[in-house]
Amino acid sequence: xxxxxxxxxxxGIDLGTCNTLIYxxxxxxVVDEPSVxxxxxxxxxxxxxxxxxxxxxxxxxxxxxxxxxxSDGVIADIDSTEKMIKYFISKVIPRHQLFRSTRMKxxxxxxxxxxxxxxxxxxxxxxxxxxxxxxxxSKAAAIGAKIPINEPAGHMVCDIGGGTxxxxxxxxxxxxxxxxxxxxxxKFDEAIVRHVLxxxxxxxxxxxxxxxxxxxxxxxxxxxKAIEKMxxxxxxxxxxxxxxxxxxxxxxxxxxxxPVAQIIDEIKRTLGRTPPELAADIVERGIVMTGGxxxxxxxxxxxxxxxxxxxxxxxxxxxxxxxxxxxxxxxFKDMSSGRSIYDNLND
Numbered sequence: 001x002x003x004x005x006x007x008x009x010x011x012g013i014d015l016g017t018c019n020t021l022i023y024x025x026x027x028x029x030v031v032d033e034p035s036v037x038x039x040x041x042x043x044x045x046x047x048x049x050x051x052x053x054x055x056x057x058x059x060x061x062x063x064x065x066x067x068x069x070x071s072d073g074v075i076a077d078i079d080s081t082e083k084m085i086k087y088f089i090s091k092v093i094p095r096h097q098l099f100r101s102t103r104m105k106x107x108x109x110x111x112x113x114x115x116x117x118x119x120x121x122x123x124x125x126x127x128x129x130x131x132x133x134x135x136x137x138s139k140a141a142a143i144g145a146k147i148p149i150n151e152p153a154g155h156m157v158c159d160i161g162g163g164t165x166x167x168x169x170x171x172x173x174x175x176x177x178x179x180x181x182x183x184x185x186x187k188f189d190e191a192i193v194r195h196v197l198x199x200x201x202x203x204x205x206x207x208x209x210x211x212x213x214x215x216x217x218x219x220x221x222x223x224x225k226a227i228e229k230m231x232x233x234x235x236x237x238x239x240x241x242x243x244x245x246x247x248x249x250x251x252x253x254x255x256x257x258x259p260v261a262q263i264i265d266e267i268k269r270t271l272g273r274t275p276p277e278l279a280a281d282i283v284e285r286g287i288v289m290t291g292g293x294x295x296x297x298x299x300x301x302x303x304x305x306x307x308x309x310x311x312x313x314x315x316x317x318x319x320x321x322x323x324x325x326x327x328x329x330x331x332f333k334d335m336s337s338g339r340s341i342y343d344n345l346n347d
Contacts, residue, residue, distance in 0.1 A: 013325060107136070136168070142155060154279065200235060200245055232247060286312045
């Protein structure tokens with residue numbers, strides 16, 4: 001029997017502030033594109049979505065607006081979000097299949113409100129899903145990272161996304177402690193933009209800051225690594241004229257200190273609220289790090305040093321939430337049946 005002939009298509013979505021990833025059961029990750037939509041002003045007609053739209057960000061002519069429909073992990077523009085989901089889904093699922101039986105499970109930060117949660121579900125239903133459920137990002141990330149969350153043992157997951165960081169302790173399939181802050185990869189970029197402006201009087205865009213972060217950014221110095229340098233271009237804040245500047249990895253680390261410290265504080269707070277028995281498990285098993293923000297060089301090492309707990313960066317940090325959301329259909333019984341993950345332990 002072919003894949004598309006199955007009774008239903010199960011889809012896991014990581015609807016991220018920076019990137020949207022879609023996992024289809026039996027196919028793996030089928031979409032990994034920036035969460036950007038370019039629309040025509042007035043008509044609201046979609047001109048481009050994803051990678052093509054990101055290239056237009058901050059570079060569009062007057063009649064086209066490139067927007068990021070999600071901000072700090074939540075939907076800022078429901079109409080554009082719906083169009084974006086619809087576009088990505090149409091790339092991987094034939095239209096006739098979509099309207100038969102498509103179930104979507106979407107990873108969301110635990111800090112969002114009921115109204116924001118409803119907006120996510122509404123956007124997915126309008127995009128064509130027959131059934132939509134949401135799952136906390138750190139729980140989805142834990143499933144995607146192959147952590148045995150059904151066990152009666154404590155597992156700590158730190159998922160650093162573009163808009164939010166979620167830190168959770170999971171045991172027996174449930175969230176024992178979970179905290180979420182609106183600090184992530186975007187705040188790293190903003191910190192770099194602010195630093196370059198205040199120290200060098202140079203205005204740079206967020207894409208330049210992102211490139212700096214990825215290429216020479218770091219949270220802790222590596223003793224055996226030479227100081228890296230990179231040339232950037234921007235506008236002089238005083239003259240307004242274009243100017244070049246060479247910046248090094250030490251300076252980027254300095255710029256990132258504040259958002260990095262906020263994440264470490266959140267991890268320490270979560271550890272402090274963890275029951276002693278589960279905390280003992282975490283000290284033994286370590287903190288599992290997922291999400292694109294966790295790929296900042298030296299960050300796992302710094303967190304381990306600050307907390308005294310081993311830190312494990314998963315193999316594919318960016319994919320964990322989408323994969324976990326998709327796999328959660330197998331792990332959890334349908335919510336509509338009123339059964340929980342604990343029922344699976346007795347099946």
